[in-house]
Amino acid sequence: xxxxxxxxxxxxxxxxxxxxxxxxxxxxxxxxxxxxxxxxxxxxxxxxxxxxxxxxxxxxxxxxxxxxxxxxxxxxxxxxxxxxxxxxxxxxxxxxxxxxxxxxxxxxxxxxxxxxxxxxxxxxxxxxxxxxxxxxxxxxxxxxxxxxxxxxxxxxxxxxxxxxxxxxxxxxxxxxxxxxxxxxxxxxxxxxxxxxxxxxxxxxxxxxxxxxxxxxxxxxxxxxxxxxxxxxxxxxxxxxxxxxxxxxxxxxxxxxxxxxxxxxxxxxxxxxxxxxxxxxxxxxxxxxxxxxxxxxxxxxxxxxxxxxxxxxxxxxxxxxxxxxxxxxxxxxxxxxxxxxxxxxxxxxxxxxxxxxxxxxxxxxxxxxxxxxxxxxxxxxxxxxxxxxxxxxxxxxxxxxxxxxxxxxxxxxxxxxxxxxxxxxxxxxxxxxxxxxxxxxxxxxxxxxxxxxxxxxxxxxxxxxxxxxxxxxxxxxxxxxxxxxxxxxxxxxxxxxxxxxxxxxxxxxxxxxxxxxxxxxxxxxxxxxxxxxxxxx
Numbered sequence: 001x002x003x004x005x006x007x008x009x010x011x012x013x014x015x016x017x018x019x020x021x022x023x024x025x026x027x028x029x030x031x032x033x034x035x036x037x038x039x040x041x042x043x044x045x046x047x048x049x050x051x052x053x054x055x056x057x058x059x060x061x062x063x064x065x066x067x068x069x070x071x072x073x074x075x076x077x078x079x080x081x082x083x084x085x086x087x088x089x090x091x092x093x094x095x096x097x098x099x100x101x102x103x104x105x106x107x108x109x110x111x112x113x114x115x116x117x118x119x120x121x122x123x124x125x126x127x128x129x130x131x132x133x134x135x136x137x138x139x140x141x142x143x144x145x146x147x148x149x150x151x152x153x154x155x156x157x158x159x160x161x162x163x164x165x166x167x168x169x170x171x172x173x174x175x176x177x178x179x180x181x182x183x184x185x186x187x188x189x190x191x192x193x194x195x196x197x198x199x200x201x202x203x204x205x206x207x208x209x210x211x212x213x214x215x216x217x218x219x220x221x222x223x224x225x226x227x228x229x230x231x232x233x234x235x236x237x238x239x240x241x242x243x244x245x246x247x248x249x250x251x252x253x254x255x256x257x258x259x260x261x262x263x264x265x266x267x268x269x270x271x272x273x274x275x276x277x278x279x280x281x282x283x284x285x286x287x288x289x290x291x292x293x294x295x296x297x298x299x300x301x302x303x304x305x306x307x308x309x310x311x312x313x314x315x316x317x318x319x320x321x322x323x324x325x326x327x328x329x330x331x332x333x334x335x336x337x338x339x340x341x342x343x344x345x346x347x348x349x350x351x352x353x354x355x356x357x358x359x360x361x362x363x364x365x366x367x368x369x370x371x372x373x374x375x376x377x378x379x380x381x382x383x384x385x386x387x388x389x390x391x392x393x394x395x396x397x398x399x400x401x402x403x404x405x406x407x408x409x410x411x412x413x414x415x416x417x418x419x420x421x422x423x424x425x426x427x428x429x430x431x432x433x434x435x436x437x438x439x440x441x442x443x444x445x446x447x448x449x450x451x452x453x454x455x456x457x458x459x460x461x462x463x464x465x466x467x468x469x470x471x472x473x474x475x476x477x478x479x480x481x482x483x484x485x486x487x488x489x490x491x492x493x494x495x496x497x498x499x500x501x502x503x504x505x506x507x508x509x510x511x512x513x514x515x516x517x518x519x520x521x522x523x524x525x526x527x528x529x530x531x532x533x534x535x536x
Contacts, residue, residue, distance in 0.1 A: 018293040020176035025289050026355055027183045028209070033360025034282040036131045037202035039275075041209055042285045043122045044138035046271050048145040048213070064157040067249060068092065072161055088161075089233055095249060096154055097240040103147045114140050121268070124275025134203060141210035148217030155224035158233050167227040174223060175216040182212035269410070270429035273417050280426035283365065286356060287372035287430065291344060291380055326392050326448075327460045333388050334381065335521055338467050339511045341380040342475040347482060347503055348374035354500040372430045379434030385441040392448055401447060409440035466520035474511040481506055 032038035071088035110117060118125075118136045125132040156168035186208040228235065274280035344351065349370025357366050393402050413436035420428030449456065456464075485499055515521045 015293075016170070017172040017176060020173060020180065021289060022293065022355060024176050024179045024183070025286055026358060027180060029282070029286065029356050029361040029365075030358045031183060031186070031205050031360065032202050033362065034279040034365050035199065035202050035360065036128065037134065037199065037206045039279070039281045040125075040131050040135040041138055041206040042281050043125070043271060043275065044118070044135050044142060044210065045213065046268060046285070047117070047121060047139050048142045048149075050268050064095065064154065064249065065161050067245070068157060069161045089235065091245055092154070092158055092233060092235045093238050094241060094243055094246055096151070096235050097238050098246055098249075099150050099154060100147075100237075101240040103150050107144055107147050110143050110146075111140055114143070121272055122275045123272060124277070134206065138206060138210040141207070142213040145213050145217035148221045152217070152220045152224050155221075155228045155235075158228045158235075159224065159231060162231050162233070164227070164231055168224055171220040171224050174219045175213075178212045178216035178219065179209060182208040269414050270417055270433055273421055273429055274426050276421075277426040279365065279368065280429075283368040283372050284426070284429060286352070286369045287348075287376050290351060290355065290373050291376045291383075322392070323457075326388075327457050329388050330385070331460050331463055333384050334464060334467055335515070337381050337384045338471040339474055339507065339515075341377045342471045343478060343504070343507050344377035344380065345374045346475055346478050347500070348372075348377060350482070350496075350500045350503065354496055357496065371427065375427065375430035375434060379437040382434070382437035382441040386437065386444065389441065389444040389448060393444070402444065405440055405443035405447075408443065409436040412436045412439055463520055466518040467515065470511055470514035470518050470520050473514045474507050477510040478503055478507045 028038065028041075032041070068088060068091060071091050074087055115136050118132065118139055122132065122135055125135060152171060156171065159168045183205070186205045225235075270284060271281060274284050349367055352370035352373055353366045356369060357363070390402055413432045416432035416435060417429050420431065424431070481503060485503070
C-alpha cells in the first residue's frame, strides 16, 4: 500500500472517529454543561485517556512496528512462495505476554491507590469532597481501559506492519458509539437528565459514561484481535519471558511512549492546574477535542502511515528515499494544517458555539471554550509536525532523543503554566501548551536537519512559504467576512449553523484559490498520488 493510500485510509477512519467524538462531546455538555459532575468525569477520563493517546495513537507503534516489521520481512524471505508467520508471531506473543503481566499489576495497584492518584491529578478538587469522591469512583470504573487499549495497540501495530490500516484506524469508532449509546440510554432511564438542572441526575449520567468507556475498550480489543487472526497472526497466550527482544522492546518502547505522548502529558499537567479554576477543566477538554480533529486526521494518520514506509527504506538503506518520504509527508501535512490553524484562531468562539451551545452549556461556557481553542490552534502546526517528524527517529530505533526533547518541552510547559497562572488565570494553560509544542517540534526538526541529513529540500521550502501565504490570505478573507456578517448572526441559534458553515466554506474556497495560484499545491501531483494509491 502506498504512503498516500495508507494516509487516506487512516485519516478517513480517524475523521469518522473524531466526528463521532465531537457528537459525543456535544451530548455530554448538553446533559452535564460545566457542572461538578462534568468536571469530575473529564478529569477521571483524562487519566486512562492519557494512556490511550500514548498507545492507541501511534506511540506504542513507534517502538513495536519497526521491530515487528523486520521479523515480518524475515518470515517473507523464508517463505517466498506464501507468507507464513514465524519469528514475527513469536515476537508478538512475547510482547503480548509482557504487556499482560505488567499492566495487570499496574491496573491492580492503580485501583487500590486511586484516591491518592486522583488527589494528585485533581488537587484543586480537594476543597469539594463530593466532587473528589465522584472523580475517584469514575476513575476506578474506567482505569481497566488502559489494559484493553494497550492490547489494542499491540494488535493494531501488527495490522499496520502488515499494511492493513483500516480496522486499526476504525477501532476508535466503536469507542464513540458506546459512549453515545450510554448517553442516549441515560436520557431514557434517568429522570431530569436533560438541561443540567438536577445534580443527582448528572452524577448518574457520568456513571453511565464511565461504564461505557470500560465496555468500549473491551469491544475494540475483540475487533482488532479478530482482524489480526484473519491476517494470519494468531498470538497465543504464553508465560512472560525476559528475552533480548523484550529488553530491546522495553528500551525503545518506554521512551517512545513518553516522547510520542508529550502533548498529552502537557494537557494532563494543564488539567491538574485547571482544577483550581471552576469550569476550566470542561472548557479546556472541549477545546482539546476540537483541535484534535485536524491533529488526528492529519498528524496522527500521517505518523501511523509514514512509520512502516520509513522503516522499510531504512532497512533497505534507501537514505534518499527516506528523506524524500519525510519531506513529502511534511508537505502533505502542512497543506491542510496551516489553513485549519488560521481558521481556528480567528473563529474559535464561533466554532465552539456551533458545536456546544445546547442544553446546559451557557454562552459564557462557549466564550471560554472558544478562547482556549484559538490559543491551542496557534500550536496546531507544531503538534502535527511532532507526529510527522518522530517516525524518522523511531524508524532508526532512536527513541531517546525524542524523549529528551519531550522532557525539555514538558518542563517548559509546566513552568509556564504555573508561572503564568497567578496573573493570567486558567488561560495560561493553553498558552504554555502551544509554546512548548513549538519548542518540541523545533528540537526534532533541528536534529534531523543538522545531524540526520533530513534537510528541507527546495520544493518543501518553496511550498511551505506558499502555504503560509495562502493561509494568511484566507485568514484575511475570513476576518473581513466575520466583521461584515456581525456577531449577532452567530448569537442566535437559528443563524448560528448557516453563518459558521458559510464562513468555513468561504475559507475553504479562498484557500483553494490562493494555494493553487501561489503554487502551494499541485493538483496533477495529488491526482497522481491518489491513482498510485488506488492501484497499489
